[in-house]
Amino acid sequence: HEVKLVRKFFNKEIITPGIRISSKNNDQKRIMSPRAAFKQGSDWLVIGRDLTKGNIKNNLKKLSDHLSQ
Numbered sequence: 206h207e208v209k210l211v212r213k214f215f216n217k218e219i220i221t222p223g224i225r226i227s228s229k230n231n232d233q234k235r236i237m238s239p240r241a242a243f244k245q246g247s248d249w250l251v252i253g254r255d256l257t258k259g260n261i262k263n264n265l266k267k268l269s270d271h272l273s274q
Contacts, residue, residue, distance in 0.1 A: 206235060208245035221247040226255040226267050239272055 208219055225236040242250055256264045 218248040222251040
């Protein structure tokens with residue numbers, strides 16, 4: 206959520222954790238969608254369980270569809 210602020214002081218690539226394709230928080234208090242993170246200025250996204258749990262191929266398709274909206 207602070208990517209824009211960090212970008213003002215840090216002129217390197219920014220890696221953003223807590224990215225969720227779904228809106229479920231699970232065990233994390235603060236999450237952001239991949240599209241929102243890129244709009245904020247993130248260069249790299251850390252996406253864990255939303256990709257690795259279940260059918261990875263289907264999950265990658267969900268991510269691709271989400272980003273192309």
